[in-house]
Amino acid sequence: MTTTHTADALVTETVERLLTDLSTQGEIEHAESTGWSSTVWAALAEVGFPWVGIDGAKGGSGGTLYDLAAILDAIGRHAAPVPVAETAMVGGWMLAEAGLDLPAGPVAVAETTGARVVDGRLVLDAPVAFARHADRIVTLMPVGPDGIHLVSLRPDQVTIVPGYNLAGEARDTVVVDAPANDWETSQISDDLSLSAPWNSIRHRGSLSRSIMAAGALASMAQLTVDYTNDRRQFGKSVASFQAVQIHLVTVAQCAVRAKMAADVAVRAFARGGSLHEIAAARVVVDDAITIGTRAAHQAHGAMGVTREYPLHQLTRRLWSWRQEWGTTKQWRRELGSTVVERGADELFALVTEHPQP
Amino acid sequence: MIEFEPVDLTTEERRLQVEVIEFLEQELPHGTYRPGLGFSAEKDPAFSRKLGERGWLGMALPTEYGGHDRSAVDRFIVAEQLLRWGAPVGHHWVADRQSGPVIAKFGTEEQKRTFLPRICSGELSFCIGMSEPDSGSDLASLSTRAVRDGDGWVVSGTKIWTTMAHEHDYVIALTRTTPIEESGDKRNGLTQFIIDLASPGLTATPIPFIDNSADFCEVVFDDVYVPADRVLGEVGQGWAQNTSELAYERGGPDRWLSSYLLVEELLRRDGASDTDARPSPELLDLLGNAVANYWVLHHLSLSVARDIDRGGAPAIESSLVKEMGTRFEQDVVTAVLAYLDEAPNTLDSSVFGHLLMTAALTQPSFTVRGGTNEVLRSVAAKGLRPSGSSR
The missing domain is CATH 1.20.140.10 (Butyryl-CoA Dehydrogenase, subunit A, domain 3)
Known part of the structure; x- marks a missing residue:
C-alpha cells in the first residue's frame, strides 16, 4: 500500500505555471465583470484539472485528493476566480459518485439542503457559487417517498438571479423552473434523513475553502513582506521597524497555522479518518483570516485599500470564503459538540491523535 | 516564506504515546495527586527517577552517556503527555529539556560522563543561569564576571529569575570572561560554566512569586570558586552556545x-x-x-x-x-x-x-x-x- 501524501510534481508545477501566466492581476480584475475567468477555466479544463480526484472510470481525471489539494492551494495563492473546488471537490464528485454524467463544463452546488417555494417556484435556499457559468447545478433533496436524491439541473431548467460575493465572484440565486418529473435524479439514500449525505458534502466544501484560504494567506504573507521591504519611510524600509515587524510576524503565523491545519485535515480526510479535523481546520483558518488580513492591511497602509495594488484580490476572497460552506460559529460549535461527546478523558486524544498513514 | 511540514507518527512513535499514557494512568491516577500547570508543576525527584527508569529522560542523548539515542520527536511525545497530565516534572524539566542537550553538545568527555547519566536517571536537577537584574532581553549586556584564579575561576555577580535554584543541584551560568572594553562586540567574551549550587559563596534566595509560591530565585555569586574543568564548551564562545541552548528551550x-x-x-x-x-x-x-x-x-x-x-x-x-x-x-x-x-x-x-x-x-x-x-x-x-x- 502506498503511503504517499504529496501531490504529483507534474500537477503542482503545471498548475503553478498556468496560474502564474493567466491568473494575473488584470485578469482577476476583469473577471469581476462576469463573476469568473473563462480564460483561466479553459486552461485548467484543457489539462483536466477541474476533475482531478474524481475516478477516471466515472468520467473524472483520476489523481488523488493530494493532487486536488495542490490545485486548490494554487487557486488560493493566485486568487483565481474559477469553480474548480465546486466541480472537482463537490459537485462533479457528487455526480460521479451517484452515477450521473459529468458535463464538459463547471458543476455548481447548492450550499444548502433547503429549498422554499416562492410564487409556485422552487428557490434554492442559499447563493450558489458560479451557478450562471455551470453546465449542471446539483443539490440534495428528498424526492418522492423513497429517500434522498441527488438532483442535477441543466441551465435551461433554472432561472439565475445574479449575485456576487465580496470578491466579485458569482454567487447566484437559483430558481428552479422545471417540474420535478423533468429533473435528472439519482437516489443516494434509502431514508429521508438528509444529515448523512449532506454531512459528507458540506465537509468536502468546507475543506476546499480551508485549502484555498491557506493558499491565499501564504501569498498575502509574502506580499506583505515584499511591500514593507520596498516601502521606505524615515530613510529606511518600513519592515525594519519593530512596530511593523509585529504585523509581519502575525501574518506569517496566520499563514503557517492555516497551512498546517489544511494539510493535516487533507491527510485525515484522504485516509478516511474522522471528520473533526475538517471542523478544526475551519476554526483555525477562519481565525487566521480575521487576524491575518487585518495585520496585512495595516502593514500596507493606504496602498492596501486601493484597487490598483493586488492585496485586495486576496483579502476580499478570504473574507468571502470565511463565510462559505458553514460559518466559523457553526464549525466551532460542531467541534465543541464532538469534544463534549468524547468527554474529558478523550480530550487530549482529539489534539494528539494522528490520521493513520 | 517559513514552512512547516506536517508530521506522520511512525508505529513506534504511536506506541510510545500509548506507553506513556498507560504509565501515567498507573503512576498518577486522577485524584491521587495535585496536577500542575505545565512545566511549572511540582517537583518530585522520586517521580523523575521513575521516568528515568523507563528511559524517558535524556531520550535523545547518546547511549554511552546513559541516554537512549532516540529522537527529538520521541522526547516531544513523552513531554506532551507529561504536561497534559499536570505531572510533577519540576525536578528534571530543565535538565532534560536543555541542560543535558547542551552538555552533550559542548561538554568535555569528563563532563558528559559525570552529568549525563545522572540527568538521564532523573537524579540531577539543573537551573538556567541567564537573566540578571540589569540584563534581561539584552542578555549580552550581562555583568556576572568570571576571572581566572590559579587552576580555576572565580565568579561574582547576580543571576535572577532562576527557577528552583534554592533546591536544584546545578546551574549553567553565562558569564563575562573578557571585559566588554576588550571584547569589542558585547556578544564576544562570554563563557558558560556548570556551577554546583552548593558551592561556598553562592546564595540562592527565593523571590515570592505573584501566587505566593517560592520557586523563583535570585542567585548571588560572592567570589564563588569554579574548577577549570567546569567551563562548558569554549572560553569566549558562550553567546553562540547559549543561543543554541535557547533553541531547545x-x-x-x-x-x-x-x-x-x-x-x-x-x-x-x-x-x-x-x-x-x-x-x-x-x-x-x-x-x-x-x-x-x-x-x-x-x-x-x-x-x-x-x-x-x-x-x-x-x-x-x-x-x-x-x-x-x-x-x-x-x-x-x-x-x-x-x-x-x-x-x-x-x-x-x-x-x-x-x-x-x-x-x-x-x-x-x-x-x-x-x-x-x-x-x-x-x-x-x-x-x-x-x-x-x-x-
Whole structure:
C-alpha cells in the first residue's frame, strides 16, 4: 500500500505555471465583470484539472485528493476566480459518485439542503457559487417517498438571479423552473434523513475553502513582506521597524497555522479518518483570516485599500470564503459538540491523535 | 516564506504515546495527586527517577552517556503527555529539556560522563543561569564576571529569575570572561560554566512569586570558586552556545500546554453527559476554539521536533511557535474566566479551583519566561525575507 501524501510534481508545477501566466492581476480584475475567468477555466479544463480526484472510470481525471489539494492551494495563492473546488471537490464528485454524467463544463452546488417555494417556484435556499457559468447545478433533496436524491439541473431548467460575493465572484440565486418529473435524479439514500449525505458534502466544501484560504494567506504573507521591504519611510524600509515587524510576524503565523491545519485535515480526510479535523481546520483558518488580513492591511497602509495594488484580490476572497460552506460559529460549535461527546478523558486524544498513514 | 511540514507518527512513535499514557494512568491516577500547570508543576525527584527508569529522560542523548539515542520527536511525545497530565516534572524539566542537550553538545568527555547519566536517571536537577537584574532581553549586556584564579575561576555577580535554584543541584551560568572594553562586540567574551549550587559563596534566595509560591530565585555569586574543568564548551564562545541552548528551550509543547488542564477540568465539570442538560453554546464555543488551536499547535510544534531530528536548526520556526503558543495559553485563561459565573478563590482546594486560581495569577509569565514575545518576534522577523532575496 502506498503511503504517499504529496501531490504529483507534474500537477503542482503545471498548475503553478498556468496560474502564474493567466491568473494575473488584470485578469482577476476583469473577471469581476462576469463573476469568473473563462480564460483561466479553459486552461485548467484543457489539462483536466477541474476533475482531478474524481475516478477516471466515472468520467473524472483520476489523481488523488493530494493532487486536488495542490490545485486548490494554487487557486488560493493566485486568487483565481474559477469553480474548480465546486466541480472537482463537490459537485462533479457528487455526480460521479451517484452515477450521473459529468458535463464538459463547471458543476455548481447548492450550499444548502433547503429549498422554499416562492410564487409556485422552487428557490434554492442559499447563493450558489458560479451557478450562471455551470453546465449542471446539483443539490440534495428528498424526492418522492423513497429517500434522498441527488438532483442535477441543466441551465435551461433554472432561472439565475445574479449575485456576487465580496470578491466579485458569482454567487447566484437559483430558481428552479422545471417540474420535478423533468429533473435528472439519482437516489443516494434509502431514508429521508438528509444529515448523512449532506454531512459528507458540506465537509468536502468546507475543506476546499480551508485549502484555498491557506493558499491565499501564504501569498498575502509574502506580499506583505515584499511591500514593507520596498516601502521606505524615515530613510529606511518600513519592515525594519519593530512596530511593523509585529504585523509581519502575525501574518506569517496566520499563514503557517492555516497551512498546517489544511494539510493535516487533507491527510485525515484522504485516509478516511474522522471528520473533526475538517471542523478544526475551519476554526483555525477562519481565525487566521480575521487576524491575518487585518495585520496585512495595516502593514500596507493606504496602498492596501486601493484597487490598483493586488492585496485586495486576496483579502476580499478570504473574507468571502470565511463565510462559505458553514460559518466559523457553526464549525466551532460542531467541534465543541464532538469534544463534549468524547468527554474529558478523550480530550487530549482529539489534539494528539494522528490520521493513520 | 517559513514552512512547516506536517508530521506522520511512525508505529513506534504511536506506541510510545500509548506507553506513556498507560504509565501515567498507573503512576498518577486522577485524584491521587495535585496536577500542575505545565512545566511549572511540582517537583518530585522520586517521580523523575521513575521516568528515568523507563528511559524517558535524556531520550535523545547518546547511549554511552546513559541516554537512549532516540529522537527529538520521541522526547516531544513523552513531554506532551507529561504536561497534559499536570505531572510533577519540576525536578528534571530543565535538565532534560536543555541542560543535558547542551552538555552533550559542548561538554568535555569528563563532563558528559559525570552529568549525563545522572540527568538521564532523573537524579540531577539543573537551573538556567541567564537573566540578571540589569540584563534581561539584552542578555549580552550581562555583568556576572568570571576571572581566572590559579587552576580555576572565580565568579561574582547576580543571576535572577532562576527557577528552583534554592533546591536544584546545578546551574549553567553565562558569564563575562573578557571585559566588554576588550571584547569589542558585547556578544564576544562570554563563557558558560556548570556551577554546583552548593558551592561556598553562592546564595540562592527565593523571590515570592505573584501566587505566593517560592520557586523563583535570585542567585548571588560572592567570589564563588569554579574548577577549570567546569567551563562548558569554549572560553569566549558562550553567546553562540547559549543561543543554541535557547533553541531547545523554545518551540516545544511546554509553550502551549500551560493552561491545558483548565480546559480538561472545565469539560469534566460542565460537560458531563449523564445530565439531560445540553451543553451551553458558550461552552461549545470555548471547547471548539480551544481544541482547534491545541490541535494545530501540536502539529506545528511536532514539526519543529522532526526538523531538529533531520538536522535542521529551526530557531526562527520555534520562536514563531512559542510566540503564538504562549499567547494562546493566556487566551485560554481569559476565555475560561469569561465563561465562568464565579470568580477564582484562593482558598478553593478543588482541582479545578486550584488550577484556575494559579492560572489566573501566573498567566502573565507565560509570554515572558524563556524569552519575551517581543524578543521572539524580532528573532522570527529575521526569517521573513522578501521574495527577491530568497531566490
